[in-house]
Amino acid sequence: MTIFGIKVSEKIIYTLISIVFSYLLICLESAIINKIVKNNTAKTKHIQRSQNTILILAKNLIKYLIMIFTFISILKIFGINTTALVTGISAISVFIGLVFQDVLKDYLVGISIIAESQFAIGEIVEINGFKGEVIGLSLKTTKIKAPTGEVKIISNRNISDVINYSLNKTLLIFNINVSYEDDNEKVEKVLTKLANDLPKLVDEISEATMDGLDSLSDSCVVYRISTFIRDRDRYVIKRKVNKLIKKTLDDNKIKIPYPQLEVHNEK
Numbered sequence: 001m002t003i004f005g006i007k008v009s010e011k012i013i014y015t016l017i018s019i020v021f022s023y024l025l026i027c028l029e030s031a032i033i034n035k036i037v038k039n040n041t042a043k044t045k046h047i048q049r050s051q052n053t054i055l056i057l058a059k060n061l062i063k064y065l066i067m068i069f070t071f072i073s074i075l076k077i078f079g080i081n082t083t084a085l086v087t088g089i090s091a092i093s094v095f096i097g098l099v100f101q102d103v104l105k106d107y108l109v110g111i112s113i114i115a116e117s118q119f120a121i122g123e124i125v126e127i128n129g130f131k132g133e134v135i136g137l138s139l140k141t142t143k144i145k146a147p148t149g150e151v152k153i154i155s156n157r158n159i160s161d162v163i164n165y166s167l168n169k170t171l172l173i174f175n176i177n178v179s180y181e182d183d184n185e186k187v188e189k190v191l192t193k194l195a196n197d198l199p200k201l202v203d204e205i206s207e208a209t210m211d212g213l214d215s216l217s218d219s220c221v222v223y224r225i226s227t228f229i230r231d232r233d234r235y236v237i238k239r240k241v242n243k244l245i246k247k248t249l250d251d252n253k254i255k256i257p258y259p260q261l262e263v264h265n266e267k
């Protein structure tokens with residue numbers, strides 16, 4: 001075949017057509033899945049994240065399958081016996097499976113995690129004692145980023161204990177120490193008003209309650225305010241509410257006890 005006066009082998013042309021066609025297919029499936037992910041409106045955030053994670057993995061799987069079929073079709077174009085090649089690859093796969101048993105365990109556990117929606121990318125989890133946000137989830141490994149920035153990469157086969165903090169809101173408790181000298185009714189009234197106002201003052205809080213006098217310690221009376229929050233907002237909320245508690249107590253002249261040291265000088 002001659003193109004622009006240059007003689008080009010038909011095998012080369014068919015190879016180029018196969019490569020271009022596979023590239024267009026990969027772009028098409030990627031665009032479709034990205035659009036599905038963008039328009040995903042599942043009932044809960046957890047289901048939405050799980051579905052998006054599955055879609056992303058499916059996108060990668062389809063891409064590799066297209067590449068494999070393209071490679072096999074190119075071999076056929078050049079007259080290579082692909083049946084014998086596939087048989088050889090199967091035999092090699094069995095050998096690799098025996099050698100890399102741990103890798104296969106990773107993949108099996110990874111499939112189980114995704115199928116059971118144990119956790120998904122973007123959720124806050126604690127795995128084997130390490131807590132953070134899931135920033136990567138593949139069939140082989142899981143990546144978790146701690147609030148302090150460390151990233152832990154865990155082989156899926158080593159995942160045993162999982163706590164998912166994103167499935168439901170978690171309890172956040174504020175213990176407020178007040179002096180014994182302050183009037184109990186006044187303190188409860190002030191703290192009850194603060195608890196009722198918290199949803200207006202802190203965007204991340206939808207509801208808060210003043211649970212009352214929680215305990216009597218050696219040097220102070222301990223009151224308790226509690227709220228259910230998204231765990232990813234825990235540290236932001238703690239800082240905001242602690243500041244409001246301090247300001248509220250100061251404005252109402254309620255004392256916050258602190259350790260004092262008495263020194264006696266003997267004459």
